[in-house]
Amino acid sequence: MTTATGEPGMTDISEPATDVARMYERTTALVEVIWGPNLHFGYWTGPDDDTGKDLAQERLTDMMVERVPLGPGQRLLDLGCGVGHPALRFARRTGAGVVGVTIAPGQVRAATAAARAAGLHDRVAFELADAAALPFPDDGFDGAWALESMPHMSDRGAVLREAARVLRPGSTLALTDVARCGPLSERQQRDLRERMLITAPPRSELAELLDAAGFDVLEVLDITRSTLRTTELTRQALEAGAVELSGRYGAETVEHMARVLDVYDDAVRTGMEYLLVTARLRPAAGGAS
Numbered sequence: 001m002t003t004a005t006g007e008p009g010m011t012d013i014s015e016p017a018t019d020v021a022r023m024y025e026r027t028t029a030l031v032e033v034i035w036g037p038n039l040h041f042g043y044w045t046g047p048d049d050d051t052g053k054d055l056a057q058e059r060l061t062d063m064m065v066e067r068v069p070l071g072p073g074q075r076l077l078d079l080g081c082g083v084g085h086p087a088l089r090f091a092r093r094t095g096a097g098v099v100g101v102t103i104a105p106g107q108v109r110a111a112t113a114a115a116r117a118a119g120l121h122d123r124v125a126f127e128l129a130d131a132a133a134l135p136f137p138d139d140g141f142d143g144a145w146a147l148e149s150m151p152h153m154s155d156r157g158a159v160l161r162e163a164a165r166v167l168r169p170g171s172t173l174a175l176t177d178v179a180r181c182g183p184l185s186e187r188q189q190r191d192l193r194e195r196m197l198i199t200a201p202p203r204s205e206l207a208e209l210l211d212a213a214g215f216d217v218l219e220v221l222d223i224t225r226s227t228l229r230t231t232e233l234t235r236q237a238l239e240a241g242a243v244e245l246s247g248r249y250g251a252e253t254v255e256h257m258a259r260v261l262d263v264y265d266d267a268v269r270t271g272m273e274y275l276l277v278t279a280r281l282r283p284a285a286g287g288a289s
């Protein structure tokens with residue numbers, strides 16, 4: 001174990017998570033320029049849907065919001081909160097509180113500043129923590145979500161067990177994840193692991209891990225086709241701004257982003273799907289009931 005910041009009082013962050021943290025420390029500013037403050041894919045209803053990328057991203061957030069029915073006085077745990085935009089949207093739309101965790105210190109600072117700027121800092125807070133080792137007591141949250149953070153988790157089972165521990169029995173968990181649904185060559189899997197720092201286990205494995213952690217799966221949606229335009233639009237934005245972006249963020253970081261898009265599209269072409277999963281914590285699981 002090591003700490004991401006070396007600062008006393010900060011949560012220990014495990015080694016694989018530290019690699020992901022370094023990548024986000026290096027790329028978040030660029031990703032925000034290209035993607036906006038939602039560090040996740042957009043959702044389009046079909047080939048004729050010409051919704052812009054920003055709105056399509058909010059739409060995916062809203063699909064998550066709809067799946068975790070909380071209200072004032074309740075609290076959502078946001079596992080992998082990015083720079084906090086989805087958490088702020090959740091808080092605005094539901095009146096509930098949110099605690100977001102991320103392993104990237106710069107994201108904690110940016111998300112905290114965004115909560116303050118939005119006047120929501122009294123009920124939306126962000127902390128540096130590894131989702132696989134949460135610094136929270138049992139049974140403290142009424143719902144949780146993980147919006148595009150699961151693919152980075154080197155031990156999804158540990159993250160789900162931790163979620164079960166800190167959620168009250170009967171709580172809803174919504175997450176998006178990638179899964180293997182066809183052939184992925186050794187090279188494709190290595191690219192996902194080494195360039196994107198993600199893995200894509202078979203869909204059945206996620207269901208087994210959810211069950212083992214005490215969750216009943218309520219819904220599994222394959223939204224691969226509805227989200228795919230994100231990489232196309234991101235590639236266009238990268239190409240259009242390549243010179244300026246390389247000047248601001250370094251050619252290597254811009255090149256890394258372009259390669260990540262290629263790796264993702266290549267995997268989806270042969271055997272990777274993007275899933276939206278909703279599950280409920282069984283009454284007997286988690287901490288004290």
Ligand SMILES: C[S@@+](CC[C@H](N)C(=O)[O-])C[C@H]1O[C@@H](n2cnc3c(N)ncnc32)[C@H](O)[C@@H]1O
Binds near residue numbers: 102107129153
């Ligand atoms: C693709 S971004 C999504 C961010 C945010 N959910 C959003 O939609 O804007 C993935 C996020 O997962 C976080 N993350 C990755 N591994 C993590 C871990 N082990 N513990 C906590 N957060 C993690 C990253 O720091 C990043 O904030």
